[in-house]
Amino acid sequence: MHHGFPRALGLALFLSLAPGEAHGQFYGGYGGYGWGGWGGGTVGGDIARGLGYYNMGAGLYNEETAVANSINANTIMRWNEYMWESQQLANQREYLRRARREKRDAQTGDELYKRIRDNPTDRDIQNGDALNAILDQLTNPKVHSTALRLIRDPVSGKAIREIPFENAAQAVTLSLHQLSGETGWPIALQGENFADERKAYQDAIAAAVKENEEGPISSQTLQRVNAAASRLRAKLEANRPADRVEYTDGVNYIKALVAMSRMLEKPQVDKILAELDMIKETSLGSLLAFMHAYNLRFAPATTPPQQAVYENLYPIMAEARDKVLKGLEADTTGAEPVARDNQGHPIDFFQGMKLEELDRGSNNQPTNP
Numbered sequence: 001m002h003h004g005f006p007r008a009l010g011l012a013l014f015l016s017l018a019p020g021e022a023h024g025q026f027y028g029g030y031g032g033y034g035w036g037g038w039g040g041g042t043v044g045g046d047i048a049r050g051l052g053y054y055n056m057g058a059g060l061y062n063e064e065t066a067v068a069n070s071i072n073a074n075t076i077m078r079w080n081e082y083m084w085e086s087q088q089l090a091n092q093r094e095y096l097r098r099a100r101r102e103k104r105d106a107q108t109g110d111e112l113y114k115r116i117r118d119n120p121t122d123r124d125i126q127n128g129d130a131l132n133a134i135l136d137q138l139t140n141p142k143v144h145s146t147a148l149r150l151i152r153d154p155v156s157g158k159a160i161r162e163i164p165f166e167n168a169a170q171a172v173t174l175s176l177h178q179l180s181g182e183t184g185w186p187i188a189l190q191g192e193n194f195a196d197e198r199k200a201y202q203d204a205i206a207a208a209v210k211e212n213e214e215g216p217i218s219s220q221t222l223q224r225v226n227a228a229a230s231r232l233r234a235k236l237e238a239n240r241p242a243d244r245v246e247y248t249d250g251v252n253y254i255k256a257l258v259a260m261s262r263m264l265e266k267p268q269v270d271k272i273l274a275e276l277d278m279i280k281e282t283s284l285g286s287l288l289a290f291m292h293a294y295n296l297r298f299a300p301a302t303t304p305p306q307q308a309v310y311e312n313l314y315p316i317m318a319e320a321r322d323k324v325l326k327g328l329e330a331d332t333t334g335a336e337p338v339a340r341d342n343q344g345h346p347i348d349f350f351q352g353m354k355l356e357e358l359d360r361g362s363n364n365q366p367t368n369p
Contacts, residue, residue, distance in 0.1 A: 048076050048349075049083040049139070050172075050263050050295035052272075075349060081141045082345035083295070086171035088136070094170070097213070125314045126307055128164075128298035134317045138324060139292050148292075151285035151320045155313070157276035160287060162309045165269070166299035169217055172263045173209045176225075179256065179346065180205055188241050188250030189232065197235050201228040201257070208264065217264055229258050233355065255353055256346040267294045284320055 095112045102112070113133070115121070120130035138147065178184075180202050189198065204225040211217045233254050241247050272290070276282075291297070301307040 047289060047293050049080045049292055050168075052269075052290075052294040053263055053265070053267055077141060078345050079349045080139075082175070083171060084136070084139065084141055086175045087168060090168075090170040090174055091132075091136070093174075093213075120314075125310055127300040128166075128310070130314055131298040131310065131317060134314075134321045135288060135291065135298070137321055138288055138317075143324060143328070147324045148285040148289045151283060151288065151324065153284040153316050153320055154281045155284050155287055155316070156281045157279050159309045159313065160282070161273060161276055162303075162305045163313075164299040164301060164306055165291070165294075165296045167216075167264075167266050168295045168297045169264050170209075170212045171295070172260050173205065173212050173217075175346065176205045176257065176260055177209050179260075186246070186249040186253045188236060188246045189253065193239060194232070194235060197228070197232045201225070201232060204228045216266075222261075222264055225261050225264065226258075229254065229261055232257070251355070252347050252351040255350045255355060258355060259350040259353065260346055263295060267296065269294055269296075284316060 091113070095110075099112050116124045116129045117133040117137075120133075124130040137143070138151075180198070185194075185198065204221070204227075208217050208221050208225055211221055236247075236250050236254065241250070298310070301310045
């Protein structure tokens with residue numbers, strides 16, 4: 001397994017929402033269903049992408065809290081769309097960089113993507129690109145979430161323990177870069193009074209984007225991002241606007257920045273993966289749902305056992321992808337992100353959370369501003 005991960009978080013978030021209802025549920029272990037799959041119950045709605053980062057034991061999601069009222073099936077769908085689009089944008093940037101290095105179709109990187117998706121080389125499989133292309137196709141919001149439950153191809157626990165997972169941080173850094181641009185800041189955080197704090201946050205995110213393009217984000221940079229967010233929070237509290245709506249908009253904006261900054265940290269999944277010691281196999285759908293919940297990707301295979309797992313896993317994933325996509329009316333093969341005409345998705349999703357709860361469990365707590 002991937003030894004770069006810190007020790008256990010132990011709680012993944014699966015949101016079980018039936019149409020027309022607004023209630024949050026959290027479970028111990030891997031979604032409460034374990035690696036054996038989804039059990040005999042029927043789970044409606046969808047899984048919120050990346051929300052496995054948060055320790056539900058801290059009480060972030062509970063039917064008694066305000067956040068439950070802010071999360072419904074439509075909100076989860078829009079959040080998943082937002083995160084999926086962010087990942088496609090990150091993919092495009094990476095393909096373009098590679099195409100330029102290889103002197104291929106340097107305008108878009110499309111030819112490189114099409115090869116990886118449709119006719120991958122052994123190298124494309126071993127570096128994880130071909131598996132990630134299928135992962136993107138199967139987690140495309142146009143493909144209903146129930147599709148993952150229908151993918152019952154067996155995958156051994158031993159094989160999953162060999163997968164070198166990596167955090168899909170690049171999609172988050174690009175989103176935060178967009179959110180903290182010159183436009184879009186709420187009124188409460190605008191003006192010269194917040195100029196230094198805005199610039200500090202923008203500079204910290206720019207450093208994270210640059211580092212993430214070359215490798216993992218350093219703990220120092222993550223601390224810098226968190227510290228910049230803390231300064232924004234402190235400045236807002238010290239300069240509360242008289243207008244309550246302006247203040248609320250400012251707080252909700254900061255919540256989105258803080259919550260998504262948490263997603264830049266390496267997910268602590270060792271305890272979840274440890275459950276594999278108790279079972280012999282699970283389903284491919286459970287594996288992909290786990291990766292979706294933790295915003296994980298397939299990292300390059302660097303050892304013979306990892307390479308063997310990828311060699312065996314790719315044809316199974318490709319066959320499952322072909323079965324799922326066959327007959328769908330929507331085109332789910334492309335990698336083009338949908339144009340964003342509304343940057344409120346992260347703000348809408350995280351507004352019900354308390355800032356104090358978002359601070360819990362972080363590996364990169366900033367010092368007091």
